Every structure is written in structure tokens, then in C-alpha cells.
Amino acid sequence: MSDLSSHVPILQLTDVRKQYGNEGITTEVLHGIGLTMQPGEFTALIGPSGSGKSTLLNIIGLLESPTSGSLLMQGRETGTMSEAELTQLRGKNIGFVFQFHHLIPAFTALENVMLPLMLAEGRPTPGQRERAVWLLTRVGLADRVDFKPGRLSGGQQQRVAIARALAVNPPLILADEPTGNLDTGAADEIFKLLHEINQESGTTFLIVTHDPRLAQRCSRVVELVDGRLVA
Amino acid sequence: MLFRILKNSFLKRPKAVLLIFLSVTMGAAVATAFLGIAGEVSHKMALELRSYGANILLEPSVAEGGFLREEDLPKIKTVFWKYNITGFTPYLFGIAEFSAGDKRERGIVSGTWFAKQLDVPGEGVSTQGIKGIAPWWDVKGRWPEDADEAIVGAALARRLNVAPGGEITSVVRGRSQVFKVVGVVTTGSYEEEQLFAPLVTVQSLLQQQGNVSRVLVSALTVPMDAFGKKDPATMSKDEYEKWYCTAYVTSVAKNVEEVMAGSRAKPIWQIASAEGALLKKLNSVMLLLTVLALGASATAVSTSLMASMAERSPEIALMKAVGADRFQISAIFVGETLIISLAGGVVGYVLGDQLAEIISRTVFNSTIASPLWLFPTALISAFVVAIAGSVAPLRRALLVEPVRVLKG
Numbered sequence: 001m002s003d004l005s006s007h008v009p010i011l012q013l014t015d016v017r018k019q020y021g022n023e024g025i026t027t028e029v030l031h032g033i034g035l036t037m038q039p040g041e042f043t044a045l046i047g048p049s050g051s052g053k054s055t056l057l058n059i060i061g062l063l064e065s066p067t068s069g070s071l072l073m074q075g076r077e078t079g080t081m082s083e084a085e086l087t088q089l090r091g092k093n094i095g096f097v098f099q100f101h102h103l104i105p106a107f108t109a110l111e112n113v114m115l116p117l118m119l120a121e122g123r124p125t126p127g128q129r130e131r132a133v134w135l136l137t138r139v140g141l142a143d144r145v146d147f148k149p150g151r152l153s154g155g156q157q158q159r160v161a162i163a164r165a166l167a168v169n170p171p172l173i174l175a176d177e178p179t180g181n182l183d184t185g186a187a188d189e190i191f192k193l194l195h196e197i198n199q200e201s202g203t204t205f206l207i208v209t210h211d212p213r214l215a216q217r218c219s220r221v222v223e224l225v226d227g228r229l230v231a
Numbered sequence: 232m233l234f235r236i237l238k239n240s241f242l243k244r245p246k247a248v249l250l251i252f253l254s255v256t257m258g259a260a261v262a263t264a265f266l267g268i269a270g271e272v273s274h275k276m277a278l279e280l281r282s283y284g285a286n287i288l289l290e291p292s293v294a295e296g297g298f299l300r301e302e303d304l305p306k307i308k309t310v311f312w313k314y315n316i317t318g319f320t321p322y323l324f325g326i327a328e329f330s331a332g333d334k335r336e337r338g339i340v341s342g343t344w345f346a347k348q349l350d351v352p353g354e355g356v357s358t359q360g361i362k363g364i365a366p367w368w369d370v371k372g373r374w375p376e377d378a379d380e381a382i383v384g385a386a387l388a389r390r391l392n393v394a395p396g397g398e399i400t401s402v403v404r405g406r407s408q409v410f411k412v413v414g415v416v417t418t419g420s421y422e423e424e425q426l427f428a429p430l431v432t433v434q435s436l437l438q439q440q441g442n443v444s445r446v447l448v449s450a451l452t453v454p455m456d457a458f459g460k461k462d463p464a465t466m467s468k469d470e471y472e473k474w475y476c477t478a479y480v481t482s483v484a485k486n487v488e489e490v491m492a493g494s495r496a497k498p499i500w501q502i503a504s505a506e507g508a509l510l511k512k513l514n515s516v517m518l519l520l521t522v523l524a525l526g527a528s529a530t531a532v533s534t535s536l537m538a539s540m541a542e543r544s545p546e547i548a549l550m551k552a553v554g555a556d557r558f559q560i561s562a563i564f565v566g567e568t569l570i571i572s573l574a575g576g577v578v579g580y581v582l583g584d585q586l587a588e589i590i591s592r593t594v595f596n597s598t599i600a601s602p603l604w605l606f607p608t609a610l611i612s613a614f615v616v617a618i619a620g621s622v623a624p625l626r627r628a629l630l631v632e633p634v635r636v637l638k639g
């Protein structure tokens with residue numbers, strides 16, 4: 001469902017800065033970030049708390065605009081886009097996986113996975129259902145499609161969240177501590193799943209993690225300290 | 232999908248939904264009650280204000296001479312605004328020499344109707360006279376019933392030293408009439424200097440059979456506005472029609488003047504103006520109270536929704552993260568609010584209708600008929616309250632930062 005070319009970097013940040021102002025005092029939380037990600041990369045973003053990882057993820061995820069600098073999403077300058085264009089670009093090209101699955105309790109696993117598709121198309125369709133079933137099967141939950149989140153384990157809930165992130169077949173997945181809420185065994189399984197998807201479909205992953213073991217399993221590690229990339 | 236999300240929202244947060252529902256219902260109930268009463272209050276107040284005196288004076292036009300015809304009086308009950316005419320009474324005045332015992336006074340003898348049964352073909356029987364249009368007259372004794380009975384103004388009675396049961400002889404140009412005093416009237420005004428007797432007797436005394444000097448008319452009217460104050464002679468045909476068909480005191484006066492040959496009708500402005508000003512103020516107060524009540528309800532809705540939005544930040548953040556645009560997020564929350572406001576509007580209307588009935592019975596000792604427009608008005612006021620209360624919470628919802636909220 002991605003409408004963008006795969007021959008250019010998925011992501012290109014150039015001198016991205018982010019400032020927040022409150023009562024005349026301005027605080028810069030990102031200082032001249034430069035980052036390029038190629039299609040198919042499996043990258044870990046590490047850094048201490050307060051280093052600006054969430055802010056950087058917000059900006060890459062087109063949920064927040066940088067104060068200055070440029071962000072190209074597969075060659076398209078996002079700085080001049082309207083909010084509606086950014087929402088559409090995000091909806092079709094970026095998937096999110098969070099530490100807590102944030103599934104909608106009233107929806108089944110199938111309906112949770114269908115949600116991004118329904119939002120993109122405005123209504124449910126048979127094609128969406130088929131894709132959702134396929135994705136749940138891919139993440140190992142073929143026999144849980146009609147289960148509500150309350151009947152799934154933590155690891156299973158996170159698998160549903162991963163399937164949801166993949167629903168629109170985005171070229172880029174942003175995962176913010178996807179294993180932070182899981183035990184070691186479940187965390188390993190999830191990370192393995194993400195890696196497999198990366199290898200199978202070439203989906204680019206940017207994963208925020210505090211776990212050095214998991215970071216080492218990524219093909220690339222970038223470290224953010226005090227709003228600056230150090231590696 | 233929207234239906235599922237809304238259903239989930241209602242089931243998951245019953246207390247928040249109930250609070251919003253109660254706020255909307257209260258707003259709709261108050262709006263229904265006040266607006267329902269406002270129309271009736273104006274009407275009831277207008278009727279109450281009729282007890283402060285006639286508001287139209289009919290007198291002979293200068294060109295026609297000194298008297299109006301008594302035989303024209305029933306026609307007043309046939310005019311276009313006949314249902315707005317709450318009462319009228321004729322007067323015939325003459326200067327008389329009064330004597331009672333050894334007391335002598337010169338004063339005014341007034342012939343009038345006290346409570347005359349008027350049968351107008353096609354319009355039924357009505358009672359016209361002073362008793363209807365001047366209820367503040369305080370009569371010690373009783374009202375005259377026979378042709379030779381009279382009531383005397385309190386000041387004149389003191390000077391003549393008469394009381395109920397006494398007699399007064401009235402002499403006008405050599406013709407004399409003895410009146411039995413059946414009552415002494417206190418009005419607080421010039422009427423206390425006069426003697427009031429049945430019109431037919433005074434007409435005979437003054438040799439003016441069939442004539443009256445003036446007619447006082449009491450009519451329900453609407454407050455004068457800029458249009459009503461315009462000179463009818465300068466109006467276009469459409470404007471004249473609109474003016475004639477609006478119950479301004481001027482147009483009702485014109486109505487009555489048209490059926491009383493040789494008459495000129497004038498609004499009694501101190502009554503008409505005061506009444507108009509009072510009714511306008513009353514309507515303004517009711518409207519203001521309605522707006523304030525709706526404002527309070529909207530504030531309560533906003534407060535409840537703010538709390539709800541804070542609780543639902545993760546849900547909003549998720550929707551944003553997975554691609555929902557502002558319209559889709561707004562649709563969910565506005566949809567919720569509109570469903571609640573629809574229910575609140577219906578219940579508010581029913582409660583407001585009952586409240587209006589209670590107020591009407593308590594204050595005016597009567598029932599009111601709920602106008603048809605009140606139901607859609609209740610629904611609209613409920614929607615307005617809900618939408619107004621949603622603005623600030625919705626703006627906050629659209630500013631939710633997904634990554635920060637969902638980070639956990």
C-alpha cells in the first residue's frame with residue numbers, strides 16, 4: 001500500500017532541531033540531528049531517559065514538526081506539507097508499535113488489526129479482513145483472531161499490536177520500547193518476529209530500546225545523548 | 232466501526248456519560264420551562280396589567296361634534312382585534328348641583344355602565360363596564376343595580392356628608408334626579424370628586440339620550456417597537472397591513488375608531504408605554520435566564536468532557552498514531568456528545584414542560600399550553616449546550632501527543 005519509491009532513503013533528517021517555549025524561556029531538546037535510514041534497515045535507537053528519543057520519534061513519525069531543519073520521507077519534503085497531507089502520509093507509510101500494546105479492549109484482535117485500514121479507507125471492507133487474518137497468522141495468532149485483548153497474554157497482545165502496525169504495509173515501522181513490558185522470553189520472541197518481518201518484507205525498523213542485548217541484534221545502533229546523536 | 236467505538240465509550244464510562252447527560256438535560260429543561268413560560272408570562276402579565284386601567288381612549292373627533300353614539304358600542308366586540316379587547320365602558324359627563332341634607336356642592340355627574348350584559352349577534356354575551364376595566368376601584372357598600380342608584384366618590388361624599396343608605400339630589404339645568412347612594416368609591420384619583428350613576432339615568436338627566444362623551448377601552452397589546460411607532464399614513468401597503476395585523480395599541484385603537492362613528496381613538500400612553508416597557512423587560516429577563524442556564528450547562532458539559540478526555544488520552548493518541556485525522560477523531564467525540572444531547576434534549580423537554588406547568592400554577596394559578604415549537608427548541612438547545620461544551624475538550628484532544636502518551 002506504500003506509494004513511495006524504494007530507491008531513495010526511507011528517511012533523511014538534516015540539521016533537525018526542536019525547541020519548546022514556555023513563558024519566554026526556550027528550551028532546545030534536539031540539536032541539529034542528522035540521520036539517514038535506507039530501506040530495509042533494522043536500527044536501534046538508544047539513549048538515556050530525557051535524551052530526546054520520544055521527541056525524535058514524534059518528528060520522524062510526522063506527529064510533530066521540527067523547529068528547523070528538514071525531514072524527507074522517501075525523498076518528499078515534509079516541512080511544507082499541511083496537516084491533512086502529513087496525516088495521510090503517516091497513515092499510509094508509518095506503523096507504530098508501543099511498549100504497551102494499546103489495543104482497543106472492545107475490539108477483537110482482528111478488528112484491532114483492521115483499525116488502520118478502516119481509518120484509511122473510511123469503512124471496513126472484505127479485503128481488510130483478509131489482510132488482517134493473514135497478518136495475525138503471520139504473527140502466530142491464527143487461532144486467536146476473534147479474541148478480545150483481555151483473553152490474550154502480554155506477548156500475544158504485543159503480537160496483535162505488531163500486526164496492526166503492519167496493516168497498511170508501511171515501509172517504515174517505529175517501535176518505542178516494544179519489549180519493555182515483556183519478560184525476557186517474550187521479549188526475545190517479539191524481537192525475533194520483528195527481525196523476521198524485516199528480513200522477509202524489507203520493512204525498515206527504527207526501534208527504541210533500553211536493552212543492550214536487543215540493540216546488539218540490530219544491524220545499526222544510533223545513540224542519542226542530550227539531544228545529539230553520538231553514534 | 233464508529234458505532235462500536237461509541238458503544239464501547241458509553242459502556243466503559245457510565246458515570247462520565249451520566250454527568251454529561253444530566254448537564255444537557257438540565258439545560259434543555261430550563262430552556263424549555265423558561266421559554267415555555269415566557270410566551271405565557273407575557274400573555275398573563277398583559278392580562279394582569281389590564282387591571283391597571285384602560286389603555287385606549289375614544290372621544291368625539293373635533294369635526295363631528297361633542298358626542299359618540301351609544302348604539303355603536305356593541306360594534307367594538309366585532310373588530311379585527313375583538314379577542315384582544317378585554318373590556319370597555321362609556322361615560323357621559325355633566326356639571327350638576329349636588330345636595331344632601333344641608334350640604335351643597337357643584338361637581339360632575341357621570342353616567343356609565345357598571346356591569347352591563349351586552350349581547351352582540353354572532354359574538355355572544357359579554358359583560359362590559361367599570362367593574363371590568365377598573366378593578367382597583369374600592370367600593371364601600373355595593374355597586375348600583377337600579378336606575379336610581381349611584382356610587383359617590385369618597386372626597387365628594389365627605390363634603391356632602393353622605394354614606395351608603397343616604398340620598399343625593401342632582402340638578403342639571405333645572406332638571407333634577409334623586410339618587411340613592413349605595414356605595415362610596417375610593418380610587419386615589421379624580422373619580423373621587425364625581426358621582427357615578429347608570430348611563431341611561433344620566434342621559435335622561437342631561438337630555439342626551441343615546442349619547443356618550445367618551446369610551447375607555449382595555450385591550451391586550453404587544454409592546455411598541457420602532458415599526459409600531461411609525462406613522463401609518465407614511466406606510467406602504469404591505470407595511471400598513473403588517474402594522475394593522477400586529478396588536479400594537481395604535482392598531483387596536485385604529486380598529487375601534489373605525490366602528491365608532493365620529494370618533495377619535497388615542498392610546499393612553501402612560502399605561503401603554505409602561506406596560507410595553509414592563510413586558511419587554513420581562514421577556515429580556517426570561518431570555519437572559521435561559522441563556523445563563525444554557526451557559527451553566529455548557530460549562531458543566533465542558534468540565535465533564537475535559538475529565539473524560541484526560542482519561543481517554545491513550546485512546547486518542549492511538550487513533551492519531553494509526554492514521555486517524557482530525558475529522559475522524561472529532562467525529563467520534565462529537566458523535567458521542569450528540570447522542571447524549573439527543574437523549575438529554577428529549578428528557579429535558581419532558582421535565583421542562585412539567586416545570587413550566589408547576590410555575591404557571593404556582594404563580595398564575597392557571598395551566599399553560601405547551602407550544603409545538605418548544606420540542607425542537609429543547610433539542611436545539613441541548614445540541615447547542617453539547618457542542619459549546621465540546622469545543623475546549625476537543626481542542627485538547629486534537630493536541631494530544633501520541634508518542635508521549637503511549638510511551639507508558
